[in-house]
Amino acid sequence: MxxxxxxxxxxxxxxxxxxxxxxxxxxxxxxxxxxxxxxxxxxxxxxxxxxxxxxxxxxxxxxxxxxxxxxxxxxxxxxxxxxxxxxxxxxxxxxxxxxxxxxxxxxxxxxxxxxxxxxxxxxxxxxxxxxxxxxxxxxxxxxxxxxxxxxxxxxxxxxxxxxxxxxxxxxxxxxxxxxxxxxxxxxxxxxxxxxxxxxxxxxxxxxxxxxxxxxxxxxxxxxxxxxxxxxxxxxxxxxxxSTESKFQIPETVKSDLLKSGRLVKLTFIGESSKDPVLATLAKQYDVLPSIIAGGIDQLKDQSVGRLLVHLKGDEAKVGTAIDFLHDQDVLVEEVKN
Missing domain, CATH: 3.40.50.300 (P-loop containing nucleotide triphosphate hydrolases)
Incomplete structure (x- = not known):
């Protein structure tokens, strides 16, 4: 046009x-x-x-x-x-x-x-x-x-x-x-x-x-x-x-979280936001997810959810759990120091 x-x-x-x-x-x-x-x-x-x-x-x-x-x-x-x-x-x-x-x-x-x-x-x-x-x-x-x-x-x-x-x-x-x-x-x-x-x-x-x-x-x-x-x-x-502003946490808190597990930003789009994926991590992968921050944004035709999550557990199991999140069409970005 x-x-x-x-x-x-x-x-x-x-x-x-x-x-x-x-x-x-x-x-x-x-x-x-x-x-x-x-x-x-x-x-x-x-x-x-x-x-x-x-x-x-x-x-x-x-x-x-x-x-x-x-x-x-x-x-x-x-x-x-x-x-x-x-x-x-x-x-x-x-x-x-x-x-x-x-x-x-x-x-x-x-x-x-x-x-x-x-x-x-x-x-x-x-x-x-x-x-x-x-x-x-x-x-x-x-x-x-x-x-x-x-x-x-x-x-x-x-x-x-x-x-x-x-x-x-x-x-x-x-x-x-x-x-x-x-x-x-x-x-x-x-x-x-x-x-x-x-x-x-x-x-x-x-x-x-x-x-x-x-x-x-x-x-x-x-x-x-x-x-x-x-x-x-x-x-x-x-x-x-300004996605970063939704996940601002004190550096000392972030440092402590990273010492005891991995910190990830998860983005759920449309249907993926309705699946209880965090519960699945705890039940199937023996990984303990803790929600640190998050929110939902409504776009024209669908919603987008964002979470900052701390994953605690055996390193190998956490890695497998992150692979599972990818398979569920969840966008995963790991937070580093």
Whole structure:
């Protein structure tokens, strides 16, 4: 659906050159929710704005639905942009227009017939849950309601792709959850592909199928959310996920535990989290497992459990027990001094 191939973008500020994007390649599949995460200045906003040419890449290719957007003339680019809706952190609503008019006005400017405008506006206000607020003005709405208007406005063009530029970063946690549920609904029920950028790990965990991690204008890691979340390869990814913070124990305690056994970090994905594997270690392998720390994270389609476990017993039996854990699809990482 969307292919970015070796995309770079350089800005000139006076005599200085700023490389916002450096040889970025990624692909967003039709019907999925793809997220890009990174800290401020990573290049996320520039990247997503290259998809509909709000920013034109310095080099590389941007292919949307089989068309290289960099080769389109103004007329064809305008038609392609109708397939691409976009929502922003700042809502971009008309303050002097009510909710209905904010959704309907862009359709009027496109020349959509009057009856079609009415039908679409009412349909998408219903989908976002604002039918009863259609006569309200933006100043009378909460932040979450304003974002729902912006989503309805984008959907009213009936796009195939929805771009989300930090759409939840100005919202409180409860409102963020409600907007994420709405985006899941839009993706599932309307079949719209969603390409979003964020600095919030919760957004990626909750709704994305795949993710790319950006740092200093580059994509440093990408893959399924489960793979990247459970087995991060790059320091930047580990900083976002912060798995280490869940297992912080005093060095003296860690030293004592390592003297009397082995310390392992266990990650349980999906079905593996339901099996009583630690009980099996005690019963079948004569190994005593003690849980030191742990927690559960909920991803879009499955849960991920993490435990820091002390394994005490005969060294050979502990080794066999760890082999058993591997066989049960549990990810095992041994903690050393």
């Amino acid at each position: 969307i292919k970015l191939q070796h995309v770079s973008k350089t800005f000139r500020v006076g005599k200085n050159r700023i490389e916002a994007l450096k040889d970025v390649s990624l692909e967003v599949h039709k019907g999925e929710i793809f997220g890009v995460i990174g800290f401020s200045g990573a290049g996320k906003s520039t990247l997503i704005r290259c998809v509909n040419l709000l920013e034109r890449p310095t080099s590389g290719q941007v292919v949307v639905d089989g068309e290289n957007v960099l080769q389109l003339n103004k007329t064809r680019l305008r038609l392609l942009r109708r397939k691409i809706g976009m929502i922003f952190q700042g809502y971009n609503l008309l303050e002097t227009a009510n909710v209905y008019e904010n959704v309907a006005t862009p359709l009027k400017l496109e020349g959509v017939p009057k009856e079609e405008i009415k039908a679409r506006t009412e349909k998408y206000l219903e989908i976002v849950g604002l039918s009863d607020r259609k006569n309200a003005f933006p100043s009378q709405l909460s932040g979450g309601q304003k974002q729902r208007v912006a989503i309805a406005r984008a959907l009213a063009h009936e796009p195939e792709v929805l771009l989300s530029d930090e759409a939840t970063s100005a919202l409180d946690p409860n409102t963020t959850d409600a907007i994420l549920e709405l985006l899941l609904k839009v993706n599932k029920e309307l079949g719209i592909t969603i390409f979003l950028i964020t600095h919030e790990l919760n957004v990626i965990q909750r709704i994305c199928d795949r993710v790319a991690v950006m740092e200093n204008g580059r994509v440093v890691e990408q893959g399924t959310v489960v793979d990247v979340f459970t087995q991060p390869q790059q320091p930047m990814t580990r900083r976002f996920i």
